Amino acid sequence: MIAGILAKTSSLVCGTSVEWRCDPHSSAQRVYFGNHSSHLDFVIIWSALPAEARRLVRPVAGSDYWQRGVVRRHLADRVFHAVLISRTPGIGCRCDAAKASVRRMADEIGARCSLIVFPEGTRGVDGEVGAFKSGLFHLSRLRPDVELVPVFLENLNRILPKGEVLPVPMLSRVVFGSPLPRVPGEGKQEFLARSREALVHLQVAS
């Protein structure tokens, strides 16, 4: 029930219009990967999903943020069923810890669940989509059976920018793209560039 109310409220506050360029009711396991610019991002993706998909989707989130306080912990565990990972500072360092996190994501979704991830790793500034970290690549290697669906979020950085507490309830848009085609033998950099391109291209009206 909390989940239902939360989904309705957040999409109401953010005046979200949702556009699907793939089947929203597909039973395939998916990794939804979106651009990250606001605290609202994953709640909005989550609330844009059909109710049955919402029950099976698990956002990947930083444990440093979501384990602070009773309310956040309850939301993360009981409402969102988040996969909490410890964020590695900087890019490229502590490779083992990052790999372990990705392995956990791949394991935690089992044979039924889907994931919501933000491959930039952190919130970008002013709506620009930053470079992708390698997590998405490793995840796609570990779970070649899972569909990778780009999700473009528009205006959420204006509704609740980094560092602000109160939202300005403007209208926002969520675009679910079609799953990323698999290219056998593709290298890490090519894959990351291609998946980022697929995401950025969604902001152009089809």
Add this chain to the structure above:
Amino acid sequence: MNSVVDAALLRLVGGVLTLLVFASAIGFVMHRFSGRGPKRAMVENINARIRAWWVMASVFAISVMTGAIGSIVLFSMISLLGMREFVTLAPTRRADHRALVWCFFAVTPVEYGLIYAGWYGLFSIMIPVYIFIFVAIRVVLAGDTERFLERTATMQWGVMICVYFVSYVPALLMLRIPGFERQNAKLMFFLVLVVELSDVLQYIWGKAIGGRLIAPSISPNKTWAGFVGGTLSATAAGTVVWWATPFGPVGAATMAFVATIMGFAGGLIMSAIKRDRGVKDFGSLIDGHGGVLDRIDSLCFAAPVFFHLTRYFFAA
């Protein structure tokens, strides 16, 4: 509290109800005979519009009949929904966030609170004087000078159109008109009826006759036939219901005419804004109509003029 509902208001509501039944019947017949092709889409849009009119007219009638509080709540909601559509298209930057938060969560409730309190003096200058200045100060304190004037002016316009102008509709309840005490709800009904009817009639005349566009660089839908036919027939409708106003027949005709002309200008101005921002509609909240601002664009510009003319010529 005495009820604001009297025989004349009920007759106005009854009239609107009759119009809607009539419109739905025509819509049904058109649907039966529209066949396939592009005409079908137009008929479906018309029927979506009529269905939305049922909802909008019901919400409006109910809130008017609940007295001041109902109308104030309804129009403050319209202001907030309009603001969100306006600001979404505004070229604001990150530094404008706090100013916008104030506009949404402080300015709007205070403006409508002043109407409820009946404080006309502050109601009429708060936004054009104090908020105008406040927005500029808040933005300048944020320190981002990029396109400063454009951003500030857009926010000021947003608050003026969506909050200040819209609030003039329930502000009609504040006027003290001799011999018309406790009947101001009908004044509100008259204004909204005439302006919205004018929009509808302009659409119908425009579609029925077609002909030359009145402002081709601004709107592809507004024709001379629509403008002349729509404003005149809406003025006639306003004259017919003069008994619901304190104006008398000639006064009602004049006030209705001014309201329709202002409404037409409002529609043009808002179309120009949309064109500049490269969108067709402000939003998609109202099925068939677009966003809230697409529906109230004419009302925004008619309400303040209607209010002040009434205040100057008829109020005590």
